[in-house]
Amino acid sequence: xxxxxxxxxxxxxxxxxxxxxxxxxxxxxxKNFETQKSFxxxxxxxxxxxxxxxxxxxxxxxxxxxxxxQVGDSMSALRDVIERRINIFGVSEPVVQVQHGGFVSxxxxxxxxxxxxxTDVKQAIDMIGQTPLLEFKTEAPKDxxxxxxxxxxxxxxxxxxxxxxxxxxxxxxxxxxxxxFDANTREPQVNLQFNDVGTKLFAQITKDNVGKMVAIxxxxxxxxxxxxxxxxxxxxxxxxxxFTPTEAKTLVGRLNSGALPVPIALLSTQTIGxxxxxxxxxxxxxxxxxxxxxxxxxxxxxxxxxxxxxALSLCIFISVILALFKxxxxxxxxxxxxxxxxxxxxxxxxxxxxxxRVKEELRSGRSIADAVxxxxxxxxxxxxxxxxxxxxxxxxxxxxxxxxxxxxxxxLGMGVIVSMFSAITIxxxxxxxxxxxxxxxxxxxxxxxGISK
Amino acid sequence: xxxxxYKKIFIGIxxxxxxxxxxxxxxxxxxxxxxxxxxxxxxxxYQTERPTQExxxxxxxxxxxGSILLQPTGELGYIVKSRDLNDAEHYSLLKVLSLQDKxxxxxxxxxxxxxxxxxxxxxxxxxxxxxxxLAIICFIAFAFRKISSSATGRQGVASWKYGLxxxxxxxxxxxxxxxxxxxxxxxxxAELDTLFVVAVLTILGLSVSDTIVIFDRIRENLRNQTAxxxxxxxxxxxxxxxxxxxxSICTSFTVILVLLALFFFGPVSTKYFALMLTAGMFFGTYSxxxxxxxxxxxVEEWQKNKHNK
Numbered sequence: 001x002x003x004x005x006x007x008x009x010x011x012x013x014x015x016x017x018x019x020x021x022x023x024x025x026x027x028x029x030x031k032n033f034e035t036q037k038s039f040x041x042x043x044x045x046x047x048x049x050x051x052x053x054x055x056x057x058x059x060x061x062x063x064x065x066x067x068x069x070q071v072g073d074s075m076s077a078l079r080d081v082i083e084r085r086i087n088i089f090g091v092s093e094p095v096v097q098v099q100h101g102g103f104v105s106x107x108x109x110x111x112x113x114x115x116x117x118x119t120d121v122k123q124a125i126d127m128i129g130q131t132p133l134l135e136f137k138t139e140a141p142k143d144x145x146x147x148x149x150x151x152x153x154x155x156x157x158x159x160x161x162x163x164x165x166x167x168x169x170x171x172x173x174x175x176x177x178x179x180x181f182d183a184n185t186r187e188p189q190v191n192l193q194f195n196d197v198g199t200k201l202f203a204q205i206t207k208d209n210v211g212k213m214v215a216i217x218x219x220x221x222x223x224x225x226x227x228x229x230x231x232x233x234x235x236x237x238x239x240x241x242x243f244t245p246t247e248a249k250t251l252v253g254r255l256n257s258g259a260l261p262v263p264i265a266l267l268s269t270q271t272i273g274x275x276x277x278x279x280x281x282x283x284x285x286x287x288x289x290x291x292x293x294x295x296x297x298x299x300x301x302x303x304x305x306x307x308x309x310x311a312l313s314l315c316i317f318i319s320v321i322l323a324l325f326k327x328x329x330x331x332x333x334x335x336x337x338x339x340x341x342x343x344x345x346x347x348x349x350x351x352x353x354x355x356x357r358v359k360e361e362l363r364s365g366r367s368i369a370d371a372v373x374x375x376x377x378x379x380x381x382x383x384x385x386x387x388x389x390x391x392x393x394x395x396x397x398x399x400x401x402x403x404x405x406x407x408x409x410x411x412l413g414m415g416v417i418v419s420m421f422s423a424i425t426i427x428x429x430x431x432x433x434x435x436x437x438x439x440x441x442x443x444x445x446x447x448x449x450g451i452s453k
Numbered sequence: 454x455x456x457x458x459y460k461k462i463f464i465g466i467x468x469x470x471x472x473x474x475x476x477x478x479x480x481x482x483x484x485x486x487x488x489x490x491x492x493x494x495x496x497x498x499y500q501t502e503r504p505t506q507e508x509x510x511x512x513x514x515x516x517x518x519g520s521i522l523l524q525p526t527g528e529l530g531y532i533v534k535s536r537d538l539n540d541a542e543h544y545s546l547l548k549v550l551s552l553q554d555k556x557x558x559x560x561x562x563x564x565x566x567x568x569x570x571x572x573x574x575x576x577x578x579x580x581x582x583x584x585x586x587l588a589i590i591c592f593i594a595f596a597f598r599k600i601s602s603s604a605t606g607r608q609g610v611a612s613w614k615y616g617l618x619x620x621x622x623x624x625x626x627x628x629x630x631x632x633x634x635x636x637x638x639x640x641x642x643a644e645l646d647t648l649f650v651v652a653v654l655t656i657l658g659l660s661v662s663d664t665i666v667i668f669d670r671i672r673e674n675l676r677n678q679t680a681x682x683x684x685x686x687x688x689x690x691x692x693x694x695x696x697x698x699x700x701s702i703c704t705s706f707t708v709i710l711v712l713l714a715l716f717f718f719g720p721v722s723t724k725y726f727a728l729m730l731t732a733g734m735f736f737g738t739y740s741x742x743x744x745x746x747x748x749x750x751x752v753e754e755w756q757k758n759k760h761n762k
Contacts (some may be wrong), residue, residue, distance in 0.1 A: 058570055120561060124541050203517045266539065267567040276496070276561045280720035291714035295707050302703065334720040335648060338727065341715050342655075344707035352707065354665075356700035384597060384668060386662030386704075393658030397651060400581040402574065405651055411625065412655070 008433040011426055014317035022322045043326040046093075047116075048333035048407060051281050054116040055124045055273035056403075059264040061109040066262060074110055075100070077261045082113065082128055085254070089127050106318070110265060112403075114153070121271045134171030134255060136219040137164035138209050160407035164215045164222070166306070167205055173198025173199045175235075177255035179248050182240065188248035191238040192349050199235025207231040219252070280393050292318065295348055305446035309430045310351040317347050317422035324414060336407030343415020349386060350423035354379040369435045370445060376428055383424065391416050455693040462748030467625055467744045470736075474632020481635050486644030489575045490624045493538045497550055498530040506550060512549050520544065524642065530561070538677035576651045585654050589661055593619050596665050610686075610753050615672075618752070619664045620679035622745040626660040627653055630732040634725070643725045652729040657707065659730075660737025663701055664745045669695045671749070687750045698742050705738040 004153050025040040027033040033041070049056050061078060063071045074373030075098045086094045095114040110312055120125045140163055175195040182189055205214060209228050216224040224239045244252070296314065299307035321340065325332060332340075366374065394413030397405050456463060487494055506523050509531070513521050522534040531550075538546060541561065551557040572665055593616045631653065639645040670693040678689065716727035 007655070029544060058567075060569070117561075122540060122544060268537070269540075269543070269565045269571045270565065271560070271563040273559065273561045275559075280722065283718060283720040287715045287717075287719035290718050291711035294710040294714060300708060334722045335651070335726070337724045338715055338719065339742070341711050341719070342708065342730070345711035346659075348707045349704040352700055352703045356703070360696075382666050387663050389589060389592055389661045389665075390658045392592060393585055393654055396581060396585045396588060397654060400577050401651075402577070402647060404647055408651055 004429065004433040007429050011316070011429055015426075017318055018316070018323045019319040022326065025326060033089065043329070045326060046331045047277070047330045048331045048336065048403070049114055049116060049270070049277075050272050050334050050404075051277045051284075051337075052278040053272050054114065054118050055118045056270040057113040057115070057124065057128070057266060058268040059111040059113065060130075060267045061111055062263045062265065070319050071109060072100070074261045078111060078264070081260055081419075082111065084114070085128060085137060086115065086307055087253075089117055089250075101250070112268070114403075117274075119271055119273050121269055122270075125266060125269075129308070134174065135188060136167050136169040136205060137215040137217055137222075138205060139163065139165055139212045139214075140165045156208060164213075164217075165199070166361050169194075169198060169201040171203060171255060173201065174255060177252045179245075179252045184208075187240065188243050188245045189238050190243070190248055190252055192237040192255075193237065194235035199233075202235055202237065203231060203233045232415070246340075274302070280334050284334060284341075288341050288344070289336065291344055291421060295344060299351070303351075305434070306355050306358065306427075306431060307353075309349050310348055310355070310427055311379055312349075313422045313426040314344070314347055314425055317419055318344065320422070321411075321415060321418050324418070330410055330414070331403075331407060332411075333404060333407035335404050336411045339408040339411035343412055344421060346387075346390065346415060347419035347423055350379070350383040350420065351427055353386075354423075354427070355383050362444070371434075372428075372435065376424070380424075383420070387416050387420055456743060457687050457747060458752055463743040464747055465524045467740065470632075471625055471628050473658050474628045474635070477635045477639075481639040483635065483645050484638040484645040485535075485567050486649075487534070487564065487566050487571070488646040489571050489578070491537050491566050491571035491625050493533075493535050493543070493563070493565035495535075495543075495546065495550075495563040496526065496530065497533065497569050498527065498549075498561055499556060499558045500529070502556065503529045504556060508552075511549065512552070513546075516545060518546070518548060523555060523732070530558075537567050539545065539565075556641060574647065577649070582650065583759070585657055588619060589623070589657050590616075593661065593665070597653055597668070609702075610749060610756070611676055614752055615749070618745050618748050619661065619668065621748065622664050622740040623657060623661055625740045625744060626733055626737040627656055629736045630729045632657060633732050634729055637725060637728070640732040648723065648726040649729070652726050652733070655730060656733030656737065660740070663705060663737050663741040667697050667701060667746060668749075669743050671746070690746050690750050694742060694746050701738055701741060707732050725732070 019041075023029050023035060025043040027044060030036065030040075061075060063074065064073050079096050079098050083094070083096045086096065093116055095112075097112045097114075097157050099110040101108040101110070113128060115124050118127075175193045175198070177193075178191045180189055180191050206228050210230060213225045213227050215222045215239075216226075223237065226238075239251075246335070292314070296311040297315075299310050301307070303310065321343070324330070325340075330336070339383055354375050357373050357379045361371035361374050361378075362368070390409075391413060394409045394416060397409035398413060401409055413430065501527075506525070509523055510521075518535050518538070520535075524532040524534070526532050533546070533550065535546070543565065547558075547560065548554070565665075579663065594613075597615045597619075599613045634645075634649065638645065671690055673687050674693050674696075712727050712731040712734060716724060716731060719727060
């Protein structure tokens with residue numbers, strides 16, 4: 001008897017502990033969130049793009065030129081390059097995934113990019129798609145015809161591009177780029193280090209053009225046109241345009257991230273504004289809360305004391321599930337929240353099955369303690385069966401789904417598993433601890449259901 | 454039990470509802486969303502004043518994007534449906550919608566799905582439907598594996614017929630919400646999207662267990678009766694129904710409660726999803742009580758008549 005009481009108290013304390021964790025680690029609930037320990041701070045709910053706002057992009061990678069055995073390698077190289085590019089822009093928690101073609105997905109090799117908080121698609125696409133084009137050009141021979149435009153004020157503008165001719169030296173021969181600040185002017189400048197081939201080319205160009213200008217072109221526009229003073233044999237060049245430090249840093253990042261190993265094309269875009277996401281979160285929380293209250297009300301009205309106990313274990317169920325969402329972590333989407341809300345309804349299914357059995361046993365004249373334990377054991381098979389079918393569905397949906405479906409399947413599946421534990425084990429512990437109430441009229445009233453006579 | 458007594462009426466109601474669903478499916482057709490056929494959906498909200506549809510339509514014609522559909526949403530918003538758009542096209546669409554920057558709307562969401570992604574999703578959805586149906590049928594076969602020979606064999610219905618009836622009930626549970634959805638999509642513009650498929654599959658999982666719980670009870674009662682005092686098959690089914698309908702309704706009711714909360718208070722994106730599941734849950738419970746068990750009795754009666762002839 002004492003044992004059962006202690007077990008119940010331990011269960012309650014554990015449940016409270018889990019609920020406390022959920023509360024503490026949520027910035028919206030906890031006013032002192034900023035001062036919390038990092039353990040709490042590191043576990044907020046992870047919201048999917050449809051809730052937090054952001055962009056979801058699907059790219060098709062053209063691997064037709066890659067030998068069959070190396071497709072996997074070049075796809076992961078592609079992912080790394082894209083990841084580096086995104087990181088330069090300081091997007092928090094971007095997700096870049098490779099999806100291989102195959103029987104299930106049908107399509108070819110794809111790259112899926114999730115950018116939370118980025119709602120400007122154009123910016124996002126630019127961020128990913130841009131391969132920096134670095135070119136070195138030399139002065140055109142004097143006799144080259146030069147194009148010029150005359151604007152309406154009669155001012156003649158010389159077309160800069162016709163002044164220079166391309167050389168072989170491009171960003172392809174770049175080994176690395178670094179950001180430095182000029183010792184005298186404190187202006188940011190970008191240092192380039194070429195690889196062996198690049199070094200030779202650069203030495204040749206500088207040798208041939210002493211006293212002339214060499215233009216450094218970035219994405220088709222000249223950013224720096226220094227005059228060569230002497231041959232540079234060590235393969236080092238400096239771009240000192242009029243950069244802001246941020247621009248210089250971005251340029252260095254882009255130069256270092258290099259070219260894409262395989263060409264990519266955008267297949268699908270999805271952007272959700274932050275307002276829409278916020279609305280969805282609020283609506284989801286409200287629906288969960290209302291659903292929970294309705295279920296609790298129903299349980300208590302219909303099953304009295306056991307109903308109250310079931311409501312209590314439902315609270316523990318919700319705390320455990322929410323804590324799991326935070327710890328695993330599970331990325332929550334609108335569909336995922338729907339799955340969670342449905343699992344609140346399913347979680348008490350098992351309790352209803354048990355209580356109906358207990359009621360039957362009570363009617364057939366058993367004592368309360370007997371009725372409770374027989375009720376639990378007889379209801380087990382029905383509980384198992386009804387949960388198996390839900391679990392099968394959740395499993396297959398998870399296997400097949402897009403991210404939207406996966407979110408739903410995951411929360412529903414977790415709900416099914418955790419609910420079996422909460423509805424059976426926890427409710428049983430609490431109920432068996434309450435059996436000490438004896439066999440009085442009050443106890444029998446409390447244990448019978450509202451609609452039984 | 455009145456349900457068994459008037460079984461033909463209840464079976465009739467189910468048949469009529471299923472036929473109605475099929476008819477609405479044939480008449481209205483499925484309104485397939487961009488998830489599966491590809492296309493773009495742009496949701497915008499104007500700050501102060503919403504231009505009329507006519508003005509926007511005539512401006513949008515200059516884009517040459519093919520057919521574009523404008524649906525008013527909320528007080529100041531529109532949902533713009535078009536073919537899938539690339540970056541530049543998206544930009545020029547926004548430009549036109551802002552009336553050349555005279556009335557710049559806020560873009561709430563933009564979703565453009567290329568046709569190949571749509572085909573891929575369709576393929577996945579079909580595979581998932583097939584696999585889950587197979588898994589559920591296997592599950593039903595597993596649940597009814599035991600009773601083929603023993604006590605029930607002498608009287609009543611073979612095990613596989615229980616399974617078959619469970620599947621018929623399941624089809625009924627799925628068909629009616631689909632019919633409902635077709636009506637919704639015709640009158641309120643709901644589109645068949647990924648969530649629709651998820652809803653159908655979840656209904657399969659949720660409603661099969663209800664039928665199994667009641668069939669379990671019937672088998673338990675068949676097994677428990679003594680060989681000498683054989684009751685009529687329909688009486689046993691009636692008795693089993695009486696014992697289990699309360700809990701069958703209660704377990705579904707809790708799920709329906711949360712689904713209704715999701716429908717009335719939940720995110721816009723899951724509204725139709727919640728409604729479909731509610732219908733699925735409701736008809737799932739209805740079918741396990743008012744369709745599956747009466748069908749069982751009907752099958753047994755047919756068998757007896759055949760035997761007596």
